Amino acid sequence: MNKIENFEDILYRESKLAFTKIIQDHGCELYVIGFYFTGSYSLLPMFNTLSDLKKVFAEEYDNEDDDFLFAKWNVSDFPSLEMYSEYFNDTEEACYEFDDIDYTASSEQVDDQWEQWLNVLEKVLIRLDSDGLFSKGINRNKITLAILAYDEEETVQFERIKRINPPAALKYIQSDFETMINNRNEMEKLVMDEYERIQQIQ
Template sequence: MNNIENFEQTLYLDAKAGFTKIVHDHGHDLYVLGFYHTGSYSLLPMFNTLSDLKEVFEEEYDNEEDDFLLAKWNPDDFPSLETYSEYFTSTEEACYELNDTDFSVTDEQSQQHWQQWLQALERVLIRLDTEGVFTNGINRNKVTLAILAYDETEAVQFERIKRINPPVVLESVKTDFETMIASRNKVEQLVMAEFENM
C-alpha cells in the first residue's frame, strides 16, 4: 500500500468514527460537513450548524445581509472547526508522513501528489456517504458535504462539492456559490481595471 492509500484508509476509519459522533451530537442542526485543509498535508474535521451560523452572523457580522454567505461558508468562522479532532489523531500522523519534503521530486510530481491527496479526501466522503453515515438520523438532502480551505476560490470548492453531493443538495447551494463566484469575479475585474489604469 502506498502512502496515499495508507492515508486514505486511515482517514476513512477516523472519519467514520468522528463523523458518526458529529451526526449523533448535532443531527438536524447540521448544514455542512466535511474536511478543512490548510493548503498543506493537514486537515481538520469541519462542520457547522444552523444555530452556530445564526449566532456568528449576529455577533460577528452584525446581521449585515451582504456578509451572510461569508458567515455561512467561511470555515474560519465555524466555532466547531477544531472540535472532534481527537478522532483524527491517526490521520494526523499519516499526514506527517506525507508532509516529509522529498527534494528530488519535480514541481509537477509534487502537484500530482497533492491532487491525489485531495482526491483521497473526496473518496472518503463519498464512501462514508454510500455507507449511510450521513443519513443516520438526519436528512442527507439538507447537509452539504464539502472540502474547504482558506486559500481556494469558491469556484474550485464548488466543483468539488458537485462531485460529492446528490443533485438535490447542489440545487440548494447553487445560488450561494454562484453569488460568491460572481462577487469574486467582480472584485478581480475591478482590481485588474485599476491596475491597467495605473
C-alpha cells in the first residue's frame, strides 16, 4: 500500500467516526460538512450549522446579501472549524509522511500532488455517502458535502461540490455559488478596467 492509499484508508476510518459524532451532535442544524484542506499538508474536519451561521452573520457582518453568502461559505468564519480534530490523530500522522517536500519540484509536480490530495478527500466523502452516513437521522438533500481548499476560487469549489452531491442537494446551493462566481467576475472586471484606464493615462 503506497502513501496515498494508506492516507485514504486512515482518513476514511477516522472520518466515519468523526462525522457520525458530528451528525449525532448537530443533526438537522447542519448545512455543510466535509474537509478544509489548508494546502500545507494538513486538513481539518469542516462543518457549519444554521445557528452558528446566523450568529456570526449578525455579529460580524453588515447585513448585506453578499456578506451572508460570504459568511455561509467562508471557512474561516466557521466557529466549529477546530472541533472534532481529536478524531483524526492517525490522519495527522499520515499527513506528516508527506512533509518531506521536494523544494526542487516543478510547479506542475506541486499541482499534481495538490490534486492527488483533493482526489483522496473526494473519494472518502463519496465512500461515506455511499455507506449512507449522511442520510442517518438527517435529510441528505439538505446537507452539502464540500471540500473547501485554501485560496481556491468559487468556480473550482463548486465544480467539486457538483461531483460529490446529488442533484436534489445541489438545487439548494446552486444560486449561492452562481452569485458568488458572478460577483467575483464583476470585481475582477472592475479591477482590470481600472488598470487599463491607469495605463492609458501614463
